[in-house]
Amino acid sequence: MNEEALPRVLCVDDEPKLLSALERNLYADFEMTTATSGAEAIELLKTEEPFAVILSDMRMPEMDGAAFLAQARQIAPDSARMLLTGQTDMESAVKAINEGAIYRFMTKPCPKSALTEALNAGVEQNRLVKAERELLEQTLTGVVSTLSEVLALAAPIAYQRANFVQGCVRHALAQLSWVDGWKYEVAAALSQIGCVSIPAEVLQKDAAQRTLSEQEQALLDGHPEVAYRLVKTIPRLETVAKMIFYQTQTPPEEVSQEVMQGAQLLRASLAMQRQMGRSQADNPQTILKALDPPIPLYLIQALEDFRGNLSEHRSVKVNDMCPGWVTEEAILSKKGLMILPAGVELSETAISTLRRQAANQGVQEPIRVLCKT
Secondary structure: OOHHHOOEEEEEOOOHHHHHHHHHHHOOOOEEEEEOOHHHHHHHHHHOOOOOEEEEEOOOOOOOHHHHHHHHHHHOOOOEEEEEEOHHHHHHHHHHHHOOOOOEEEEOOOOHHHHHHHHHHHHHHHHHHHHHHHHHHHHHHHHHHHHHHHHHHHOHHHHHHHHHHHHHHHHHHOOOOOOOHHHHHHHHHHOOHHHHHOOHHHHHHHHOOOOOOHHHHHHHHOHHHHHHHHHOOOOOOHHHHHHHHOOOOOOOOOOOHHHHHHHHHHHHHHHHHHHOOOOOOOOHHHHHHOOOOOOOHHHHHHHOOOOOOOOEEEEEOHHHOOOOOEEOOOEEEOOOOEEEOOOOEOOHHHHHHHHHHHHHOOEOOOEEEEEOO
């Protein structure tokens, strides 16, 4: 194995002499980085290239090894996490393993051969985790893309709503330290897939925020359950399916933290989408603080500056539109049929479609849009 290909290992211990000894014994097989405290190691995880293995001593001041590795899991979930402990720390080590934060633990003193073997196993575990994640991402990307295309064809208005929700979720995730952010993005992308079972005229009526009949409202209220039944059968998307199921309601307390967070984020995003095109007083913070039941303050803070860089209001014709602008009102055909709802971020594809519509059947112009100053 050449030097450039050496797997990266982070060793954490409050004894510098021990760290020096580890470096001397292991430098030939691993690219070693050391830290003398959990806090220092956390900074390295945030700023350095990813580590295949993170090895920490159990007994350290201020932050012990189990607590550090639990935090490391949030920052570097793919890294194999290992705990080096004395016999007197066995109870703490077992607790850390049972909580799912530790891949393996070793007791002191640990011979070089045993430590090298354990680190190599950790490197292989890291490789397997990354390979599985990459395969999962590729597979799920294909599935989500196909389902999104089906939604776009069967229910264009619901597809645009899902696009808005995706934008909100991506914006929030950039400010939140949630593990497995892909789950929340997939939940956003598939949140409206249940709308394929709803007649187009009902979706049009709802998008225009006209009063629905009791039967129409029942159809609309049922789309999260339809989506749940579709998505839950896809391997690894069981949690995503539950987020989607609870997107318009408060989940019961017994659901996992992931489901609770995802459902709350979807509900907040949908509330914002619903308000687009109304009074300018309906800014994100006002909308989100009015939700009942309320959502956590940290979600309001993560979404309150959504599209904050768009502040200029214009009335334009279709031929003058640019990608990145957002519709402030629904775009209608000359016959009064909705082409795009309010709140849609215009893409090249959407603008091309609008221009074809304007040339063939006509579009009601001018159209109010929001753009950068």
